[in-house]
Amino acid sequence: MRRINPPQIAGPFATYAHGVEFSGPVRWLFGAGQTGVDGDGTTPTDIVGQSELVWSNIRAVLADADMTIEDIVQLNMLLVDRADHDGAKTVRDTALGDHRPASTLMYISGLARPEWLIEIDYIAARELPG
Amino acid sequence: MRRINPPQIAGPFATYAHGVEFSGPVRWLFGAGQTGVDGDGTTPTDIVGQSELVWSNIRAVLADADMTIEDIVQLNMLLVDRADHDGAKTVRDTALGDHRPASTLMYISGLARPEWLIEIDYIAARELPG
Amino acid sequence: MRRINPPQIAGPFATYAHGVEFSGPVRWLFGAGQTGVDGDGTTPTDIVGQSELVWSNIRAVLADADMTIEDIVQLNMLLVDRADHDGAKTVRDTALGDHRPASTLMYISGLARPEWLIEIDYIAARELPG
Numbered sequence: 220m221r222r223i224n225p226p227q228i229a230g231p232f233a234t235y236a237h238g239v240e241f242s243g244p245v246r247w248l249f250g251a252g253q254t255g256v257d258g259d260g261t262t263p264t265d266i267v268g269q270s271e272l273v274w275s276n277i278r279a280v281l282a283d284a285d286m287t288i289e290d291i292v293q294l295n296m297l298l299v300d301r302a303d304h305d306g307a308k309t310v311r312d313t314a315l316g317d318h319r320p321a322s323t324l325m326y327i328s329g330l331a332r333p334e335w336l337i338e339i340d341y342i343a344a345r346e347l348p349g
Numbered sequence: 350m351r352r353i354n355p356p357q358i359a360g361p362f363a364t365y366a367h368g369v370e371f372s373g374p375v376r377w378l379f380g381a382g383q384t385g386v387d388g389d390g391t392t393p394t395d396i397v398g399q400s401e402l403v404w405s406n407i408r409a410v411l412a413d414a415d416m417t418i419e420d421i422v423q424l425n426m427l428l429v430d431r432a433d434h435d436g437a438k439t440v441r442d443t444a445l446g447d448h449r450p451a452s453t454l455m456y457i458s459g460l461a462r463p464e465w466l467i468e469i470d471y472i473a474a475r476e477l478p479g
Numbered sequence: 480m481r482r483i484n485p486p487q488i489a490g491p492f493a494t495y496a497h498g499v500e501f502s503g504p505v506r507w508l509f510g511a512g513q514t515g516v517d518g519d520g521t522t523p524t525d526i527v528g529q530s531e532l533v534w535s536n537i538r539a540v541l542a543d544a545d546m547t548i549e550d551i552v553q554l555n556m557l558l559v560d561r562a563d564h565d566g567a568k569t570v571r572d573t574a575l576g577d578h579r580p581a582s583t584l585m586y587i588s589g590l591a592r593p594e595w596l597i598e599i600d601y602i603a604a605r606e607l608p609g
Contacts, residue, residue: 223508225539229520232591235511238540242506242607246372248353249423249472251365252453260359279355280368293509293602297455301589323512323600325557326589329431329456331362340453342423342509347372376502378483379553379602381495382583390489409485410498427585459561459586461492470583472553477502 220292220344222319233308234315235322239292245344248284252297252340253277254330266303266336270310273339277314286345288314293321294341299329303336350422350474352449363438364445365452369422375474378414382427382470383407384460396433396466400440403469407444416475421450424471428456433466480552480604482579493568494575495582499552504607508544512557512600513537514590526563526596530570533599537574546605551580554601558586563596 223238224231231237253276255269256262263269274288281287298307320341330338353368354361361367383406385399386392393399404418411417428437450471460468483498484491491497513536515529516522523529534548541547558567580601590598 221544223540223543225543227518228513228536228539229516229518231511237511237513237536238544239509240506240544242504244372246370247422247474249369249451251361251367251423251451253358253367256359258357258359276358276367279358280353283353283355284351284368284370292507293511293600295453295600297453299588301593304591321509321511321600323555323557323598324591325587325598327455327457327587328429331434331454333431338453338455340423340425340451344507374502376500377552377604379499379581381491381497381553381581383488383497386489388487388489406488406497409488410483413483413485414481414498414500425583427583457585457587458559461564461584463561468583468585470553470555470581 234312234319236319239321241344244347246347248286248343250277250280250341252338254335254338262334266306267310269336270307273337274310274314277339277341281343286343289318290343290345291320291341292344294339296322296324297338298326299336301326307337364442364449366449369451371474374477376477378416378473380407380410380471382468384465384468392464396436397440399466400437403467404440404444407469407471411473416473418444419448420473420475421471422474423451424469426452426454427460427468429459429466431456437467494572494579496579499581501604505604506607508546508603510537510540510601512598514595514598522594526566527570529596530567533597534570534574537599541603546603548574549578550603550605551601552604553581554599556582556584557598559589559596561586567597
């Protein structure tokens with residue numbers, strides 16, 4: 220996989236790449252939007268707590284497909300409140316480490332449950348052994 | 350295709366899977382967002398009527414590519430009004446039957462036409478005969 | 480790649496196809512949402528100026544992957560204000576020319592920076608030479 224960040228474009232402004240290119244036989248994982256719900260169905264009220272659960276849930280789905288965060292090629296981060304940006308960003312940056320998927324951030328009117336502050340959906344691809 | 354629902358994650362809370370994994374040579378179908386417009390360009394005013402058209406339109410696109418609902422791997426359901434959730438869910442659940450794509454639900458400010466209450470976009474993949 | 484526009488579905492209502500189907504070995508490009516920021520990090524205040532930068536940025540990312548606008552298979556156009564539709568559409572129609580990706584238009588509450596009026600994310604696929 221190759222990150223694409225043409226020098227004539229400003230940014231990236233956060234932990235993403237302007238493009239992610241790859242080819243060849245891959246396994247695909249299409250991920251449902253993950254939210255801040257723990258294994259017992261409980262949702263913390265704060266953005267940091269919810270964001271940590273989003274990412275641990277994503278890691279669990281990826282692990283079940285023998286993938287890791289490094290295999291995410293594109294993600295959408297959905298937030299409801301601009302005030303939650305910094306908390307979501309801090310947790311995201313830690314979760315991504317050096318990885319840089321293509322990504323988009325949207326503020327929307329609401330998520331499936333009124334108490335949810337963040338949701339992240341994603342696509343991952345892992346090269347098949349040749 | 351394999352549904353991924355790790356036991357340590359709560360849910361799925363609706364008719365979706367936390368992840369959908371597959372590999373191998375596939376045909377792809379990328380679907381434009383479908384809305385509640387019938388073949389004559391008419392849009393019913395209620396969410397159930399619009400949702401039924403969304404799904405029959407999706408089925409028509411899939412059929413043209415020799416695919417079915419079962420080939421959808423990821424979808425986004427966009428709603429404008431939280432009050433429309435139950436109507437949209439009832440129609441969706443019937444349309445999906447036992448199928449469980451990865452999916453995300455968003456409430457947004459509006460769709461291309463002010464009278465549209467729902468839009469669903471999707472990605473489908475069908476294994477090529479080996 | 481084959482455009483899918485079943486005769487029993489109304490539309491397409493704009494410069495898109497109801498579906499885009501393809502198979503075979505392809506190179507993939509997953510694109511981060513592009514916004515109206517020029518190479519110096521400056522954002523014009525009007526929708527036409529921002530839209531033109533969105534598309535020139537997309538072209539730059541595609542070019543870096545040896546692709547063009549014609550390789551886009553699906554895109555999401557995110558707008559904040561319904562009043563910006565016509566400006567965004569004019570620029571988009573020129574940028575797409577005869578190309579018709581699957582696409583979805585959403586009005587959302589906001590983008591990452593308050594001054595951004597439009598963002599477009601996309602997926603592109605280019606057949607590998609056989």
